[in-house]
Amino acid sequence: MKERTIWEQIADSFRSRSIWMLHYCTGCGAMELPPTMTSRFDMERFGVAPMATPRQADILLITGYLNTKTLRRVIYTYEQMADPKYVIGFGSCTINGGIYFDSYSTINRLDYYVPVDVYIAGCMPRPEAILEAFNYLMEKIRKGEADGWKRYRENYEWYKQNQIRSLGEVYVHDEFHE
């Protein structure tokens, strides 16, 4: 890893204190986000707030299983996000497939398609675990270790090759919008 300049260190320190989360949910893990957002656990005290569009968001939460159809949209979304961007893999389904390990339409590991900075284990992870993961991600950003977006840029061919192997084609064909 390259040594960061003092300005990059300051920028990372500021970034870690206001990470905006894209409000996009893929699987059943979305169920744990309402309690995390609302008054009991209140993630906004850490500076994490939900955001509506990918272009304004810093982190992408992959909440739960991803089937091939959703993975195409996730790759679109991830590539639309502005650098620096971070990905949190949520639940055991993103780690090794979870209970969908032998499904014909569900991927088994997420870091094969988009770079993942933090994984949360569990099915389901409780809101405490999500807050723990946010804090861990903040620490990684401060130390300059959360470099998934750089890895994606450097190993773009490798990621594309994996995506095409599993999906056939990343381009989305949608009968309702064409």
Add this chain to the structure above:
Amino acid sequence: MMSSMNDVVKSLEGFNPFIEEIDEREVKVTVSPDRVIAVLETLKANGYSHLSLMTCVDWIDDNQLELVYILFSWKDGGKFIVSTRIDRNNPKFFTVKELWPVARFYERELHEFFGVEFEGNDDMRPLFLELWDEKPPLRKDFDPRDYSRKKFPDRKYEKDVIKEAKIFRGEING
């Protein structure tokens, strides 16, 4: 079964059905494939006008596919399950999109997941799966684990015997 359903069952007698009472409000009617449309029309005329579900079961040992139509009545809450069995190697049936327009989508789904062809329904584009290149996935002879292994690579885990033994002895926290 409810008395109102009894009357409907009597009107079906001409179709030579096999009647099975499942519940107070549920009756299963098994008929031969050429009579299904007539049975569905009769039931629709008798108030069972809501097509709740249309699905398929793969009986691989009998070499048959079972088509199931579930009809619901908003008058008394009764349910008729109309079932028929067709040949598995040449799965062809007739569309019911004239009776229930929503059946178009159920038929597309069955074509996608079981490979059933519906005569009269020309719109057989894939509905849920994108770029599917194998045999229909809900047939029993399709092996999802094999497909998953081929297409979606797994994470490799290495077994650390010494660490496991330490956890087992209680020396470290697992």
